[in-house]
Amino acid sequence: MAANRSANRRYRKQVGILIMTKFVRLAALAAAATLVATPAFAAPVSASPKAKASAKIVKPLTLTAQRNLDFGTVVNGLPVGGTRTVTVSNAGVRGGCDATVVVCSGTPTSAQYLVTGTNNMTINVDTTGSNLTNTTSGGSETLAFAPDADFTVALGNSGASGVQFTLGGAITIADTTVGGLYVGDIEVTVDY
Secondary structure (H helix, E strand, C coil): CHHHHHHHHHHHHHHHHHHHHHHHHHHHHHHHHHHHHCCCCCCCCCCCCCCCCCCCCCCCCEEEEEECCECCEEEECCCCCCEEEEEECCCCCEECCCCCCEEEECCCECEEEEEECCCCCEEEEEEECEEEEECCCCCCCEEEEEECCCEEEECCCCCCCCEEEEECEEEEEECCCCCCCEECCCEEEEEC
């Protein structure tokens, strides 16, 4: 009987090892099957279609004043309380004068500029009003100068170095405007 027990124990031990080995193999096989069958939820995904990055590189702009704006000589014969706006167009044509009250003489000219930059680009010309100061009577009197409204110019593809443009403007005089030579800067900037 003792021999039977000993044989039974050996048999059970061998069966236990065999069962354990099969269990480990099945567990490993199940783990491998799980890895293969499980979708990768955190896998990277590319955009479709992809976004593009771009940059347009252009030459810096230059702006050079080539000619001053000149209203000419204005004879102020306005009655008390009267005002008059005198203009010079971008073509150099003067307006607001007449033959009796506000008489203008001399040759009016518009301001002229040269802008350079990258060919085939549109340039914004931005203007800002400024004051003209009386340079002959002490400098305390001013006239408001209103340049033409903002506009655009096109840089062509001709190979020429830049494009010229002209600029006009307006001043308003009153019966109380002190005589003298009024001078001031025209405020102009350009950008793409």
